[in-house]
Amino acid sequence: MSNNDIIVSLDIGTSKVRAIIGEVTNGTFNIIGVGSADSEGIRKGAIVDIDQTVQSIKSAVEHAEQMVGIQISEVYVGISGNHIGLQSSHGVVAVQNEDREIGEDDIDRVIKAAEVIALPPEREVIDVVAKQYIVDGLEGIQDPRGMIGVRLEVEATIITGAKTPIHNLLRCVEKSGLKVKDLVLMSLGAGGLALSKDEKSMGAVLVDIGAGQATIAVYEEGSLSATSTIPIGGEFITNDIAYGLRTLTDQAEKVKLKYGCAWIDDAASDVVFKVLRIGSNVEKEFNQEDLAAIIEPRVQEIFHLIRQEVKRLGYTELPGGYILTGGTVSMPGVLKVAQTELAASVRIAVPDYIGVRDPGFTGGVGILHNVVRNFRGRSSGGSANKKTVNRSKQSAAPVQDSSKKPGLVERLKNMFSEFI
Numbered sequence: 001m002s003n004n005d006i007i008v009s010l011d012i013g014t015s016k017v018r019a020i021i022g023e024v025t026n027g028t029f030n031i032i033g034v035g036s037a038d039s040e041g042i043r044k045g046a047i048v049d050i051d052q053t054v055q056s057i058k059s060a061v062e063h064a065e066q067m068v069g070i071q072i073s074e075v076y077v078g079i080s081g082n083h084i085g086l087q088s089s090h091g092v093v094a095v096q097n098e099d100r101e102i103g104e105d106d107i108d109r110v111i112k113a114a115e116v117i118a119l120p121p122e123r124e125v126i127d128v129v130a131k132q133y134i135v136d137g138l139e140g141i142q143d144p145r146g147m148i149g150v151r152l153e154v155e156a157t158i159i160t161g162a163k164t165p166i167h168n169l170l171r172c173v174e175k176s177g178l179k180v181k182d183l184v185l186m187s188l189g190a191g192g193l194a195l196s197k198d199e200k201s202m203g204a205v206l207v208d209i210g211a212g213q214a215t216i217a218v219y220e221e222g223s224l225s226a227t228s229t230i231p232i233g234g235e236f237i238t239n240d241i242a243y244g245l246r247t248l249t250d251q252a253e254k255v256k257l258k259y260g261c262a263w264i265d266d267a268a269s270d271v272v273f274k275v276l277r278i279g280s281n282v283e284k285e286f287n288q289e290d291l292a293a294i295i296e297p298r299v300q301e302i303f304h305l306i307r308q309e310v311k312r313l314g315y316t317e318l319p320g321g322y323i324l325t326g327g328t329v330s331m332p333g334v335l336k337v338a339q340t341e342l343a344a345s346v347r348i349a350v351p352d353y354i355g356v357r358d359p360g361f362t363g364g365v366g367i368l369h370n371v372v373r374n375f376r377g378r379s380s381g382g383s384a385n386k387k388t389v390n391r392s393k394q395s396a397a398p399v400q401d402s403s404k405k406p407g408l409v410e411r412l413k414n415m416f417s418e419f420i
Contacts, residue, residue, distance in 0.1 A: 009367035014212030019064040022368040031353040035064025044212040057176040080186040082229040083162035114156040187217035189366030194349035204320025209328040234328035244294040247275040262299040263333030267292035303341035321345030327360030
């Protein structure tokens with residue numbers, strides 16, 4: 001990555017598709033363009049209609065292009081869902097340099113060694129994240145480059161996913177006329193942006209509540225240790241409003257965004273609005289308290305399910321508490337409900353960049369943040385390069401074997417030459 005690079009992230013969610021353009025100038029990172037479009041063809045975070053999803057991606061990208069006046073050809077795509085799995089792995093290599101100085105090649109080799117794990121045929125590796133490096137038995141090293149050693153080890157987390165949703169996601173982006181530079185786990189990107197170093201090391205839960213699903217990511221000892229997805233989000237609140245007020249879903253969504261309040265004590269009885277009743281042309285008047293009476297129980301349920309899921313993952317009390325993000329948490333009153341239901345310290349994470357100061361943008365900005373961090377940490381490239389190497393590994397292996405075979409044949413000829 002040079003000093004003046006343009007990078008683009010694509011966050012394909014249930015309600016919105018967001019394209020965010022970032023620029024790296026002399027070591028500083030800024031957001032220069034944002035494109036957003038209503039998401040069609042996605043239900044509960046899963047692609048159910050390829051053509052509709054392609055149209056949504058095109059709309060979001062065109063919107064971002066018009067804002068900045070450049071053409072987007074490559075994107076970093078965020079991925080999430082209940083098919084994502086984490087697996088611990090260990091890699092060991094001998095340092096190759098004659099002077100025993102650990103270089104970029106050694107790090108690449110040890111990461112590849114850690115990636116050699118048994119996987120079912122329907123799953124594939126999305127990324128490899130190093131938790132710590134060990135040089136000649138010395139643990140806790142974050143960046144071993146330049147150190148002297150004989151044996152380099154890595155303790156890594158392998159992020160895997162189901163092939164079908166991964167390939168469907170890639171297919172949608174490619175059909176939109178874009179090249180996928182790399183896949184980035186949304187929880188990893190958002191965690192790098194939203195969580196402090198202390199929160200990651202002491203233990204914290206990052207909760208991204210979107211329209212169709214809530215993604216839970218537990219960080220402990222500085223790295224991502226568990227992740228899960230529950231299929232409940234802002235869409236359920238919209239549906240409750242539609243049923244409660246007997247109105248159309250799109251009307252319910254507008255009312256939710258404009259007048260929604262999740263904490264009934266904060267709702268105002270003098271804030272009134274009218275909605276068109278379903279099956280008639282009659283408008284009926286409601287106030288914000290009526291709306292809050294519908295919203296609050298559903299939001300309570302969402303956080304109750306989140307707390308149960310965190311317990312199921314094996315975590316009870318984490319000192320860092322809960323960090324909330326995602327479009328749904330921007331509703332007034334959500335924080336108070338979360339603090340009551342989760343019985344822990346809770347805060348809402350918002351990206352600190354002009355134009356994206358909204359919890360709904362945390363995932364998209366987090367993808368860019370993750371890419372920039374990888375490039376800064378690795379002079380020869382980030383996880384995109386790792387994956388290219390990984391996929392070519394299968395074709396590289398036979399070449400390596402064939403180079404050994406002539407040596408074996410020669411040795412056999414020499415052995416039997418005495419008898420011929």
